[in-house]
Amino acid sequence: MDIKKVLVADAVDSACVELLRKYNIEVDCKYKLTEEQLSEEIKAYDALIVRSDTKVTPKVIQAGQRLKVIGRAGAGVDNIDVTAATNRKVVVLNTPGGNAISACELTCALITNLARNVVPASVSLKAGKWDRKLYAGHELYGKTLAIIGLGRIGKEVALRMQAWGMKTIGYDPIVSAEEAKEFNVEYLSYEQIWPKADYITVHTPLIPATRNLINAKVLNSCKNNVKIINVARGGIINESDLLDALKSGKCGGAGIDVYEQEPPTNEVTLQLIAHEKVVATPHLGASTSEAQVRVAVEVSEQLLALTGKCKEYTS
Numbered sequence: 327m328d329i330k331k332v333l334v335a336d337a338v339d340s341a342c343v344e345l346l347r348k349y350n351i352e353v354d355c356k357y358k359l360t361e362e363q364l365s366e367e368i369k370a371y372d373a374l375i376v377r378s379d380t381k382v383t384p385k386v387i388q389a390g391q392r393l394k395v396i397g398r399a400g401a402g403v404d405n406i407d408v409t410a411a412t413n414r415k416v417v418v419l420n421t422p423g424g425n426a427i428s429a430c431e432l433t434c435a436l437i438t439n440l441a442r443n444v445v446p447a448s449v450s451l452k453a454g455k456w457d458r459k460l461y462a463g464h465e466l467y468g469k470t471l472a473i474i475g476l477g478r479i480g481k482e483v484a485l486r487m488q489a490w491g492m493k494t495i496g497y498d499p500i501v502s503a504e505e506a507k508e509f510n511v512e513y514l515s516y517e518q519i520w521p522k523a524d525y526i527t528v529h530t531p532l533i534p535a536t537r538n539l540i541n542a543k544v545l546n547s548c549k550n551n552v553k554i555i556n557v558a559r560g561g562i563i564n565e566s567d568l569l570d571a572l573k574s575g576k577c578g579g580a581g582i583d584v585y586e587q588e589p590p591t592n593e594v595t596l597q598l599i600a601h602e603k604v605v606a607t608p609h610l611g612a613s614t615s616e617a618q619v620r621v622a623v624e625v626s627e628q629l630l631a632l633t634g635k636c637k638e639y640t641s
């Protein structure tokens with residue numbers, strides 16, 4: 327494939343640009359473009375590389391008359407209109423492995439924070455209060471963690487939280503019970519999982535089958551005080567139902583990194599973020615120096631493989 331000019335439209339680690347330039351590919355970095363601006367700019371490029379901020383819409387893809395590849399430095403491709411790209415025979419690449427450890431570690435951090443009230447207790451102490459009773463927590467030892475989605479991230483979460491003494495149960499439509507058993511996850515159906523779980527963490531893509539997966543009906547079939555964690559994608563958990571469950575006390579806390587709308591502006595999401603039992607972070611799952619270098623290199627390597635320019639990256 328003939329790729330001469332690449333546009334990097336989000337802040338991807340410089341390792342991406344360095345590697346492409348090493349193989350004499352011309353690279354420009356232009357960030358925070360509107361759909362209008364990107365549709366104009368894209369006309370001059372053979373490939374586009376994005377992270378999460380840029381939405382690659384049908385309009386952008388249509389305008390890219392030279393466009394042959396869209397690379398996502400990250401796992402999900404939900405900010406790229408894959409149907410529009412496929413219709414125009416534009417290849418869409420992603421880097422599913424590079425972020426896994428970082429997303430897993432943030433998940434574990436949110437679980438441990440929820441158990442011991444680290445964030446609210448710290449905020450309270452900084453505000454001059456000394457409230458030991460209010461922030462008493464519970465042990466994770468002996469508690470049950472349900473992992474929905476047993477791919478790379480789900481598996482890593484299971485292994486780490488088992489070290490804390492948690493029992494791990496889970497479900498994934500494309501992982502077998504035998505495979506799950508290999509990393510000590512008891513494979514159960516959704517109906518069996520909900521009433522058993524003390525903590526539920528989701529590690530699935532956002533697809534029609536997972537949209538609103540955690541909803542009012544599911545929350546009602548959970549144990550009282552269940553904790554919910556989402557470092558995967560906004561929309562997997564119904565934010566309005568989760569907010570109701572937090573208000574009623576059915577849900578005892580939530581750790582949330584991703585939102586239906588990012589950055590969030592709608593009232594429900596803002597109320598959810600502000601809720602005293604919620605630890606909220608601004609989509610930081612992949613935001614570590616290690617993960618960013620990994621995905622930057624991976625996306626460039628895949629692009630180079632397509633050009634056939636360099637033997638070491640040709641699959």
Ligand code: MLT
Nearest residue numbers: 377378400401402425612
């Ligand atoms: C991913 O899909 O891997 C992450 O959401 C990437 C990111 O944070 O940009």
